[in-house]
């Protein structure tokens with residue numbers, strides 16, 4: 382089980398829903414509302430396990446209005462941001478705008494951004510800086526494709542992505558960093574990295590951060606797993622001591638299923 386001491390988690394687990402390009406602004410409000418009801422009905426303890434959603438940009442204003450109006454405890458953020466603050470950057474969205482919309486986190490370097498938009502480690506480094514400048518917690522996504530996995534180079538590949546994105550950033554700046562390990566071959570495919578794979582990489586990431594910064598810093602960083610997470614497999618995945626939560630795609634689009642994932646402690650089968 383994700384590391385605990387005296388019944389408390391060492392790091393507050395984060396269950397995050399990446400909606401990708403799904404849900405228009407009307408659907409978004411309905412989904413967040415239903416999610417909040419479902420979590421309330423289940424008696425969810427938000428202080429113990431954090432719940433975030435990452436809707437498309439066009440949904441954020443509606444989500445903000447709902448969350449603020451109903452004082453919901455669900456956090457939200459964007460799926461990307463520009464590395465620039467403002468200016469002639471057609472189609473881009475700045476961290477300042479996101480902060481003004483009440484976002485507290487932002488996904489950076491999702492494999493679909495790296496692949497579809499050719500985002501480089503250098504650009505992701507600039508995006509992390511932009512996020513930090515606007516007090517947004519960067520949720521940095523890393524992970525290998527199938528070829529790299531088959532070649533047995535998944536750990537070195539993923540740690541190189543981490544180094545590239547964190548270049549020149551201090552432990553102080555990165556105090557709230559979240560890293561999401563998402564093996565590309567397990568995204569949307571129904572293929573799940575085994576709990577051992579998730580733990581292997583989460584612990585490699587933590588050890589690498591300890592080496593790069595300090596043990597103390599590394600012990601505070603939350604490392605999530607993402608890739609075909611569902612209510613039926615989340616408990617096994619979170620069994621790894623270094624796995625501090627999940628970044629959920631498809632299964633975050635259904636309120637009841639996502640709420641079940643967030644309340645994973647209630648569904649633990651004792652073996």
Ligand SMILES: O=C(CO)COP(=O)(O)O
Pocket residue numbers: 399491563567568569570571607608609610628629630631632
């Ligand atoms: O990419 C993902 C989350 O960012 C994972 O997506 P799925 O949960 O749909 O596999």
